[in-house]
Amino acid sequence: MGNKVIEMKGINKSFPGVKALDDVYFDLNAGEVHALVGENGAGKSTLMKILTGIYSMDSGSIMINNNKVNIDTVRDAQKLGIVMIHQELNLMNHLTVAENIFIGREKKRMRIFLDSREQNEKSSEIFAKLNLDINPNIRVGDLTVAKQQMVEIAKALSYDSKILIMDEPTASLTDSEIEDLFRVVKTLRDEGRSIIYISHRLEELKIISDRITVMRDGRYINTVNTQEADIDDVIRMMVGREIFAVKQEPFTKENAPVALKVENLNAGRMVQNVSFYVRQGEILGFAGLVGAGRTEVARAIFAGENYESGDVYIYGKKVKIKNPSDAVKAGIAYLSEDRRRFGLALGMNVDENISMANMKEFSTLSFINFTKSLKNSQKQKEALDIKTPSLKQKVKFLSGGNQQKLVLAKWLSRDSNIIIFDEPTRGIDVGAKSEIYKLLNDLAEQGKAIIVISSELPEIIRICNRVLVMCEGRITGELMGEEIDQNKIMQYAIKRNISNGRLTS
Amino acid sequence: MIKGSISPKMNNKMNKSLRRDISHIAIILGIFVLMILFFFILKPNYLSYDNIMTILLATCVNGLLALGVSFVIFTGGIDISVGCVMTFSSVMSGIALTKWGFSLPLTIVFGFLVGAFCGAVNGFGVTKMFLPPFIATMAMQMITKGLSLVVSGIKPVYFTSAPGYQNIATGNFLGIQGFYNAIIILIVIAVIAYIIFSKTLIGRFALAIGSNEEATRLSGVKVDNWKIAIYSLCGLFAGFGGLIMSSRLNSAQPQLGAGYELEAIAAAVIGGNSLNGGEGSIVGTIIGALIISSLTNGLRIMSVSTELQSAIVGVVLALAVYFDKMRRKNA
Numbered sequence: 001m002g003n004k005v006i007e008m009k010g011i012n013k014s015f016p017g018v019k020a021l022d023d024v025y026f027d028l029n030a031g032e033v034h035a036l037v038g039e040n041g042a043g044k045s046t047l048m049k050i051l052t053g054i055y056s057m058d059s060g061s062i063m064i065n066n067n068k069v070n071i072d073t074v075r076d077a078q079k080l081g082i083v084m085i086h087q088e089l090n091l092m093n094h095l096t097v098a099e100n101i102f103i104g105r106e107k108k109r110m111r112i113f114l115d116s117r118e119q120n121e122k123s124s125e126i127f128a129k130l131n132l133d134i135n136p137n138i139r140v141g142d143l144t145v146a147k148q149q150m151v152e153i154a155k156a157l158s159y160d161s162k163i164l165i166m167d168e169p170t171a172s173l174t175d176s177e178i179e180d181l182f183r184v185v186k187t188l189r190d191e192g193r194s195i196i197y198i199s200h201r202l203e204e205l206k207i208i209s210d211r212i213t214v215m216r217d218g219r220y221i222n223t224v225n226t227q228e229a230d231i232d233d234v235i236r237m238m239v240g241r242e243i244f245a246v247k248q249e250p251f252t253k254e255n256a257p258v259a260l261k262v263e264n265l266n267a268g269r270m271v272q273n274v275s276f277y278v279r280q281g282e283i284l285g286f287a288g289l290v291g292a293g294r295t296e297v298a299r300a301i302f303a304g305e306n307y308e309s310g311d312v313y314i315y316g317k318k319v320k321i322k323n324p325s326d327a328v329k330a331g332i333a334y335l336s337e338d339r340r341r342f343g344l345a346l347g348m349n350v351d352e353n354i355s356m357a358n359m360k361e362f363s364t365l366s367f368i369n370f371t372k373s374l375k376n377s378q379k380q381k382e383a384l385d386i387k388t389p390s391l392k393q394k395v396k397f398l399s400g401g402n403q404q405k406l407v408l409a410k411w412l413s414r415d416s417n418i419i420i421f422d423e424p425t426r427g428i429d430v431g432a433k434s435e436i437y438k439l440l441n442d443l444a445e446q447g448k449a450i451i452v453i454s455s456e457l458p459e460i461i462r463i464c465n466r467v468l469v470m471c472e473g474r475i476t477g478e479l480m481g482e483e484i485d486q487n488k489i490m491q492y493a494i495k496r497n498i499s500n501g502r503l504t505s
Numbered sequence: 506m507i508k509g510s511i512s513p514k515m516n517n518k519m520n521k522s523l524r525r526d527i528s529h530i531a532i533i534l535g536i537f538v539l540m541i542l543f544f545f546i547l548k549p550n551y552l553s554y555d556n557i558m559t560i561l562l563a564t565c566v567n568g569l570l571a572l573g574v575s576f577v578i579f580t581g582g583i584d585i586s587v588g589c590v591m592t593f594s595s596v597m598s599g600i601a602l603t604k605w606g607f608s609l610p611l612t613i614v615f616g617f618l619v620g621a622f623c624g625a626v627n628g629f630g631v632t633k634m635f636l637p638p639f640i641a642t643m644a645m646q647m648i649t650k651g652l653s654l655v656v657s658g659i660k661p662v663y664f665t666s667a668p669g670y671q672n673i674a675t676g677n678f679l680g681i682q683g684f685y686n687a688i689i690i691l692i693v694i695a696v697i698a699y700i701i702f703s704k705t706l707i708g709r710f711a712l713a714i715g716s717n718e719e720a721t722r723l724s725g726v727k728v729d730n731w732k733i734a735i736y737s738l739c740g741l742f743a744g745f746g747g748l749i750m751s752s753r754l755n756s757a758q759p760q761l762g763a764g765y766e767l768e769a770i771a772a773a774v775i776g777g778n779s780l781n782g783g784e785g786s787i788v789g790t791i792i793g794a795l796i797i798s799s800l801t802n803g804l805r806i807m808s809v810s811t812e813l814q815s816a817i818v819g820v821v822l823a824l825a826v827y828f829d830k831m832r833r834k835n836a
Contacts, residue, residue: 302723303722303723323722323727324722324723324724324725325725325726325727327725328724328725329725334723336723341717341719341720342717342719342720342723343720343723344717344720345712345713345716345717345720345721345783346716346717347712347716347783347784348712348713348716348783352709352712352713356713356720356721356724356726357724357725357726359706359709359710359726363705363706366705366706366707367704367705368704368705368706368709410724414725
């Protein structure tokens with residue numbers, strides 16, 4: 001093995017209420033492709049953001065070429081030759097390829113005139129070296145995503161970066177594009193550059209990576225040589241052994257009425273032929289990787305987003321839902337994964353937020369009945385134990401857990417029968433998590449039908465009676481009772497990728 | 506009342522947020538009072554009964570427009586058509602009175618409806634045609650400006666055929682010498698605006714939409730309909746402005762109008778309302794309108810030229826927003 005170009009030791013990073021990285025170790029050799037894997041929230045991106053100067057670490061040390069360095073800004077990272085190619089490409093669509101590559105460092109003639117010829121030539125040189133056919137004079141917006149990614153890589157090379165970080169580079173590529181990408185990655189590696197490769201597609205790692213580092217729950221788990229590693233072992237390391245002691249009981253009220261039934265729902269690329277049902281009193285989980293289409297299913301049902309075809313039945317009655325207002329009337333509630341963006345009016349107070357979905361009830365001829373609304377808010381506050389100094393408190397001053405309870409209070413005020421929770425405990429600390437779990441159980445016992453979308457497998461296992469797994473817009477598996485375990489879920493969640501054997505090295 | 510464990514930190518936060526709400530009005534009121542004192546010391550006549558009434562009368566049109574536009578601003582939108590919509594509504598009521606033979610009360614109601622209709626079209630453009638509020642209302646500004654001129658034949662429309670029309674604005678309220686009807690109309694409508702803002706669903710949803718439109722929509726609120734209602738309300742207030750304006754002049758002047766919308770927005774902004782929406786107050790808007798008119802009046806008494814007055818109002822506008830930003834930062 002070559003010498004170490006990066007060594008990160010004892011990296012710690014906390015966000016309010018969450019320990020994102022706990023004593024993490026990571027090293028990178030010269031001329032290797034090092035895969036970094038882990039579930040969502042394992043801390044991969046946080047670690048990489050520290051390496052590229054987007055976040056600063058609380059403690060720990062970073063050595064580059066055996067020298068201790070401080071990386072405080074993105075600029076620092078660039079100077080050290082570290083460049084990250086983000087999943088969402090940072091290119092200006094209206095500028096040409098060469099203009100994008102040299103943005104901020106334009107080649108000039110006589111100090112003031114832009115020299116696009118030299119820029120084009122330099123860009124062509126880089127592409128030639130990578131054996132790519134991209135016209136530097138074409139507008140970036142006219143290129144495919146795969147080619148745009150190559151432009152990002154060329155940009156990194158124009159800085160002469162020695163270390164490239166690629167975040168899910170194959171997420172939106174076709175198989176032949178992936179082959180091109182791998183070829184380029186290998187060229188770079190053979191030149192002596194190092195690549196950190198973040199991916200969910202474990203079968204790719206066999207082809208492209210030299211070593212694999214696994215992270216879980218903000219901790220470093222292990223690093224293995226790809227040649228000797230078994231993908232099943234890697235999955236096991238990713239999900240961990242310590243499954244929550246408590247596991248949800250299988251659902252026993254088999255003859256409880258079906259509260260929500262969805263048949264052959266199609267809504268855009270991310271929702272294809274989705275059919276499922278949930279019974280009154282049942283907690284149904286939607287597992288899968290980020291981007292598997294779970295949120296899209298929820299939003300298609302709740303807001304009619306991208307709806308193409310399919311039927312929705314509420315207690316056996318067919319309903320047409322075109323907008324959230326229809327869904328709310330039908331008794332469906334949706335708690336978004338991003339409650340600050342989609343769930344709360346942060347600048348408004350607790351009472352105003354709790355009553356938001358039910359203002360008809362709290363007003364007469366458009367005049368707000370404050371007594372009634374405050375009484376209900378007080379009731380909800382006590383029932384859900386929302387910690388706030390007053391109902392007039394602005395919502396932005398509450399903690400994540402209390403904000404989540406507040407959104408729930410909004411829907412309970414409306415007496416919704418079917419409640420869809422999208423990532424119910426995201427950004428909520430551990431203590432408040434179990435409180436939310438208990439609430440979910442209580443609601444199910446009261447006869448609500450509950451759908452939980454979660455990327456945290458232990459959470460799914462702990463709270464759901466039944467689990468549907470999605471992968472790339474389709475339901476790929478259904479698990480009940482004893483069958484629900486992390487490995488099974490993970491296998492269904494990456495089903496397409498594993499069965500896709502067309503990739504060759 | 507307060508149950509459960511509350512950390513001192515939280516209490517502190519609450520005090521802060523409460524303090525902020527109070528300080529918001531307190532600061533602009535402070536500025537207002539200081540300004541009045543300033544003029545009063547230089548020119549004691551400034552606070553004579555007659556001059557106060559003059560200032561209040563001068564506040565009327567801008568105050569009414571500012572009240573209407575405030576509701577749109579609460580949603581995070583903007584309406585730059587109110588000046589021309591005001592003119593259009595007064596021209597249309599003039600036509601209705603003189604050409605179509607409407608009775609006086611019917612004429613007045615018709616003017617209001619024209620204003621509200623223009624507002625509704627704005628709302629339609631914003632919600633159903635997905636136009637940015639600036640564009641939708643700029644289009645309306647140009648449309649009403651052009652139509653006012655076309656309909657009137659570029660000539661003022663006189664209300665002389667209806668005796669008493671002029672008294673609507675300039676008559677004395679309950680016979681009190683110098684206390685113009687227009688002032689009482691402004692006060693009554695300001696109170697109504699305050700009630701709409703703080704007690705009804707329009708006010709609640711205007712703020713909710715401005716605070717987080719998507720969350721409001723996902724709560725099952727029909728955001729589009731409420732927005733159309735809010736823009737219509739703004740147009741209705743422009744109609745009120747048109748009534749006062751034409752009554753004071755006893756005519757509808759088709760060339761007038763442009764520029765009033767910016768002064769109205771300035772009043773709302775000086776009153777501490779954020780153009781980002783989601784927060785604000787009607788009281789602030791009224792004080793903002795009073796600041797502008799009393800400032801202009803004071804400057805005029807001190808024989809400052811009209812041109813320079815405008816420049817000074819511009820400076821005050823910039824400073825008011827600057828202080829408001831500082832206040833928010835410190836809170």
